[in-house]
Amino acid sequence: MTTEATIFEECAEIVAHRHWPGAQHVLTLHAPLTAAAAVPGQFVHLATGERHALRRPLSIMRAMPGQGWIEVLYKAVGRGTQVLAERGVGERLALLGPIGRGFTPVAGRPRALLLGGGVGLPPMIFLAEARRQLARQTLVLLGSEVPFPFQPRPSQQLIAGMPHGVIGTMPLLEDWGIGCRLASRAGLPGCHDGFVTDLARLHLDALDEPTREATMLYGCGPEPMLTAVAALAREYMLPCQLSLEEYMACAVGGCAGCVVPVHEPAGLAMRRVCVDGPVFDAAAVYPG
């Protein structure tokens, strides 16, 4: 048996649990082994605290190896996440992580456009922070139909193609010096009235050709958004990686419960989101 142990079971203490409108919650957990090993695009499989409940796969939003904590964002949409939302600081939750294949850079594409929608924000934040440390050019476009799980503020950065008045940014990204703009159809101030893909198109159209050809797309969000991001990538002929989600049981590849159809050179294959993903090449999942 040659399988390398890369996933850790940790009894993670809740360090902070912040609650935002729209049933959104940001959970900070002390999980030093996971924090030390995590890369953007990976997730944790988190017990909710309820006995005999399956764990919930949650994308990692930040990982601080030095302090030993990770942060996840989730929306309480069903019983499991509602139970999770009731857990308080100091309580401990069983956590399995980090899991999955994360995002990978593509040769000749130093610029990245990161598109996150709803609870698809976390992997984009994690990727942006990692790219910041590598001093790579990054623009983050985030979309939400409910208020964002942070207080947007006006950005001081100029970004090509942004319509007048679209100035809202995520403070954390602004502080990191990373360009960011927001989109929402909920009439939020400073946000573009539309989808993130609309905002992405405006930006791409404003770039000169060499700059566009140095750009790639990363995306995470609800299914209709992923389909739109894949279509955008096809239209502009940009490489694109998407982080997917699917109902999951084991999260380590044992049950084959979380598969998606993936187009591969040898034909269509059912691949596990947990360990074959969650990041897949957009063209393989949404060939158009």
Added chain:
Amino acid sequence: MTADPRLEVPFCGLTLKNPLVLLSGCVGFGHEYPRVAGFSNAQVGAVCLKGTTGAARPGNPAHRVVETPAGMLNAIGLQNPGVAHVVEHILPTLDFGQTCYIANLSGSTVEEYVAVARQLDDTPLQALEINISCPNVKEGGVTFGNDPDMSARVVAAVRAVTDKPLITKLSPNQADIAANARRCLEAGSDAFAVINTLQGMAVDIHTRRPVLGNVQGGLSGPAIKPIALLKVHQVAQVCVPHGVPIIGQGGIASGTDALEFLIAGASAVGIGTGLFYDPLLCHKVLADLQAYLDTHGFDTIGELTGSLQHSA
């Protein structure tokens, strides 16, 4: 954990180092759970590999799993690369010194079961489990397992082509599981796995569609434990007089659960869905079994099998 000879279990000619068996469909082909630090196949008595058919199968469309109260439904649909791939590419990567590896064979026809068994016969696999109870395929599976005549035909046909110990995985979705066990025993089954999942369904009230791509699935987890216990108890009435062992399975998530199955008549106990709640569950169950032996004055775990005391 160091090996504890008190936990050793004789099992149709094999010696399991302890009564824990990792269940087919939950642990892939043995390489998946060792990704988790602290987990090793060497910790358990046996590992049942993913259900294997003659040709490769893509399995069912998504969703394939959904949580239910104290359990889950699955409809994987026997996704597997086919027996030839398993024999050529997967079995050579397993360390047969670590634990007993058991194949789980399935098919749409009796002939397919036989063909798979033939190809698995000349391998280091320590036993074959006949899956006549998969609820998630259109042909074979549970349609064989719910019909005692068909069950016995499959067992007899497989028996004719292999000398390896045969374990028949029985369906709870039938009227008289003990009668079926008797037929399979007469047809040459050396052991039984009791039970496979129960057929069930979930509905998404927002889309008004079935949650599972396959519409129906198999229910597992703690919710089915009382049913599984009764089935083990019933099958034990048939098996015990013949010295035929049972792997008791269905919702085991603690040492107490495992003990209940042993007392009800099982010689070994299967862990499946319980791993999804706690991937390091086996450590805890084994520690609980050892503690029980210590505090209740038993010398070996085998003394517990079928030790159920009848009500006065």
